[in-house]
Amino acid sequence: MSKAFTKEDDDTESIRLDDLPQSPHPNLVTPQGLADLQARLEARRADLAGLLAAPEDFDSKMAVAVAERDIRFLEARVGRAIVVDPKGQAPDVVAFGAEVDVLTEDDRRINFAIVGEDAADPARGKISVYSPIARALIGETLGSTVEWRKPSGNEDLEIEAIRFP
Structure with a gap:
């Protein structure tokens, strides 16, 4: 008889879910x-x-x-x-672990912390090191202007402060 037509004892079977995908980064x-x-x-x-x-x-x-x-x-x-210990980063270059203050084209000041994927929380200003904004900022220095490419259009950001807490 087909297994589809037999009643199995649910108490003896366990469930295994597929693994969650890991980031390629x-x-x-x-x-x-x-x-x-x-x-x-x-x-x-x-x-x-x-x-x-x-x-x-x-x-x-x-x-x-x-x-x-x-x-x-x-x-x-x-x-x-x-x-990666942020304290070991060059203090004048944006890198992983940095807190960065930027000035937008419309004179808004925004603070970002560049964190790992597991700690990212954009609503709280914590952006993934692999996000477009972090990729635009990493490697830049104090006073630099960077172009942030976003879906709604590009925006220039001026780096006003770099801190490594």
Whole structure:
């Protein structure tokens, strides 16, 4: 008889979700960024331990599968991490880990922190090292004007300050 027509015991089967995709870019992190990734991994492992102690049903099996997938993802991110200490960067050149103040064409001042992909949060001014704005700024010096190519058109930005916290 076809397996499609047999009732299987759902309690004996586990669920394995496909892995989350990894970025093709090197995983640059600051020392704090690595610590944050490791903390996320440990928190997810603790979540999994709690889930495994709960009674099994489909929802709990799905939650376990999600936690296991997240752990595999975070383990890979930690394993691929390349730690770059911002304190070791040249102080007058925009680089990974820098906080940069720019002046826009319409005289708005904007502050960006150039961070790794896992720490990026554009709403909070933390931009990925691989974002178009970071790529435009990296390697430039104080007082330079750079062209930021964006979908709505290009914009010139003047670098007013560079800091490495």
